[in-house]
Amino acid sequence: MHDSEPDSALRAGAAYQARRSRRHFLALSGAAMALAVTTRRASAHTRAAPAPPRSADPLFGLGVASGDPLPAGVVLWTRLAPRPLEPRGGLDDRRYRVAWEVAADERFARVVRRGETWAVPEYAHSVHVDVRGLDPGREYFYRFRSGREMSPAGRTRTAPDPRRRLDRMTFAFASCQAWPDGHYPGYRHMTAEDLDLIVHLGDYLYEYGVPADGGVRRTAVHDGLRFRCDTLDRYRLQYGLYKSDPDLRAAHAHAPWLVTWDDHEVQNNYAGAISDESVSSVADFLVWRANAYRAFWEHMPLRRRRAPAGPDMRLHRRVGYGDLVQFDMLDGRQHRSDQACGDGTRSDCATRLDPSRSMLGPAQEKWLIDGLSGAAARWKVLGNQVVMAQDDFGSEPGTRLFSMDFWDGYTASRDRLFRGIAERRVDNVVVITGDAHRGQAADLKLDFEDPESPTVGSEFLGTSISSGGDGDPSSGLPPGDSDPANPHIIYQNDQRGYVTCTVTPGEYRAEYRVTPLVSSPGSPVETGARFVIEDGRPGLNVAAAR
Template identity: 50%
Template structure:
């Protein structure tokens, strides 16, 4: 979208924005009494950031929108008054069979965003939803609840994606995703980037206010970045066709942050304010429940989603609780820091939560949905091993405890899905690569949606990864996403890649389909 009015100057971090980010007072999710709020008859269409649904459960799903008639203005161009927003959920897209409805109050202190936790729905059913403000009706979204916890499920389809630097390409992957059939979509991080978009907005050549050329620090700057990304029609379309389950990686806050430690070792108090700003803006723009609303500089991100007896997805957080990257980050040989048995990428509480859950063996496929690669990735040709310190290679003890724990608990099919690398890498998982221990699971790392621009089938790094890591079975360096079809007998990962993202009319095709058979932790390349 183009032609937005000139943006007014953002609020400073030390003023209202910082106070809002640290505020513990958050609005409830659900219906509200509209008698105290007059409907604000906004002159301009307020749904320019689209609609979304997320975090599906067997009897509920969250639906979301944000009122923003002028998306790149502070507070989206909406005045101070609360706005009554009517919401409807129906069994048909023409809303002849409305099954749930109500009114939610959109408030200025939360950028007039709306989260409704719609309860009382039926398991494993498609529903349609929309929002109404005055005479304005939002686009219609389609969502789907999860199956009942022990429901026998014959199969499911889902997609996962990550890393979508707005200025580096068009969202060709999301345009393709929107026309596919998916029961749910996972976004595994880097939904936005904190970097400035550049004076020319990169390949998009779209005029933006000068504030968008700077790195995000304040609450309003993070809000503005989400608004800019969400104006994209292909991203809106992908949100509108299926529920999304969303976590964060590093760029939602700052590159390669680790707990309260910033990339450049900013003062702790200063970085905590930045984290609070980032998490507040993430919540305001994401279809999640009140349980995921931030408390200042912390947010509960790890959670589970059960899909009948077929699959259970453990959504992880490998940013908030990790120890600082070993060896000063970067790519290094294994070192005392990366091999330290006390260090963790998940933190002790999350690790226990994950291992305790694995012991339940509640589904045929046990899935780790998270930020970055578990598998060892030696990136140096020759006998010396050099690995990235920001992935699980920098936290070898975590890898051993989680993968060894899965083996000890008799997990039938362990699958990891991740992003972050800006390249597609499919690997077989071992708890100890130095000792060539048995394969205990499989991993599918998806490439970026746009980050890295067009790419190519293989680059030199990819060729080295294939040569030096025999457990890596597939590599590609183009942009795209992964579409998965899962049933009781097999898991099929379809790596869908774009020929180009630096032009608006790129196309997406299937680069390779990889299969894992039930009970056999090995990747077969079709």
């Protein structure tokens, strides 16, 4: 199965549960869409021009990207923005013609597909080309041109034929890249690896204002970036700033990406239609969310059909790699119930056990469990936002503390998923997770209160690319040790980096790649831990270096 859509009957009605009736939801959604005038679609009457005027600034300064690969196609992305930290990226309100081409070789001597499209001001002059007619499981190179200016070239790879027996695939995953907190050496080291895919699990940017001195980066920023994101134009400036990082641009050009979001693409710890802060009304927050979703889509290699409609965007989807791996990319923000007991970390919160609560919403829960049980691929990988394993933060004997934003705040939703996996005998389930700014490896137990309970899968929590700064090398849990409060957790590390996963029919191997410094550019990379899961034998094993 490849990039399959949820059934149309399962659309966004469940997205805005939050103790509101369907009638009230429709009223709020309509109000938000009416107010969010910035989400208008492109007009055929927008003035056209063959190319932007010549400028001393690079037209394709935000780079190129590809994503959501299929066996016969892939999405190509770029944005015309010679001055991305100015309104409209330094361009006027005209639409501009953009040519693209895909080649079988790095020198573009064998061009296999080419075409033209328009970069329109309504979409911040971003371009999303859904290329089809390519061969499965092979490497391609692509580039764009507008007028006399050519973009950098990118490398991509289509997904293998779903009927093909695949012997191996390698991908890396990352999350959490606060620009003021540090540089992105993890992405620089990723580009030295031969990857079929890069998966990003959220917090691509942070909505907060940027310090005038650029924080850790000590790069002065203009006043427009010092205020928090809420409007569409302000989010566009933030994406322009983040994509100015050369290591991030290089990683986008290195391999196709699968992306999902977490909270900071909109607002810290938001839940569905509920703001975590003092936004004056739900309708106002839905306008905020519509602007954030629109800017996210504009700057990600996603298909046009995934463009948001007002405050609603269907992001969860399924992508397959031959008969080896099925990726289920989850959306744990748009459809979730509000956090229990006022959010935060709580020691006594019965509401978190309420069976009516959901992390994914009923429609996405059903889509996920049905898709896992019907999977033809050997390994099932869930792209997940927040920690799924039970994680008790209690440091004193007899004291238990759980994050209401993690799956611990949605225990019934987690139980339904784990029971579905067990009852339908789904094997080889691996969850990859972001958000927490630490590396962590854990087994997923059908009943976390019973250490002898069956293991239904394993979770690899990846640390941040830069969020939180350099981290603490002295804090954590060595590979193979166990946390007394959480015996299913066998590794923790509080430094920065990413995780590389190599998958074969016989095993799933994960390597925690650690970049000790993000406070200055040029950090080396080292392997902090290695784990392996054997086909058909659930549970983590510490792996020796090869």
